[in-house]
Amino acid sequence: MPSHFEVIEEDCIGCGLCSQRAPENFEVPADTRLALVFKQPETFAEEEACLEASDYCPVGGVQVGAVDADSSTGGAQATLIPAGDSTPVNFAS
Numbered sequence: 001m002p003s004h005f006e007v008i009e010e011d012c013i014g015c016g017l018c019s020q021r022a023p024e025n026f027e028v029p030a031d032t033r034l035a036l037v038f039k040q041p042e043t044f045a046e047e048e049a050c051l052e053a054s055d056y057c058p059v060g061g062v063q064v065g066a067v068d069a070d071s072s073t074g075g076a077q078a079t080l081i082p083a084g085d086s087t088p089v090n091f092a093s
């Protein structure tokens with residue numbers, strides 16, 4: 001299963017590098033100037049582009065994690081790791 005990606009809104013500066021690297025998954029709406037993941041990657045190529053987007057983000061504002069579809073809570077959960085930080089952060093979806 002491809003990785004799960006999220007943008008840390010507090011860190012995003014709206015530079016648009018992520019949407020340039022992964023236009024099938026990231027966008028920066030003109031009204032907010034904050035990046036968002038409008039579609040999680042569904043293919044290996046999209047996942048690679050999203051990982052590249054994470055690497056290119058100048059503020060480490062793209063979190064990458066794996067989705068646990070067999071969560072005991074009954075819903076999918078993503079364990080996300082901010083760029084440059086080895087401490088996992090759990091988000092219930």
Ligand code: SF4
Pocket residue numbers: 007011012013014015016017018019028034035053056057058059060061062
């Ligand atoms: S590359 Fe990072 S800072 Fe730039 S728009 Fe995307 S998430 Fe925001």
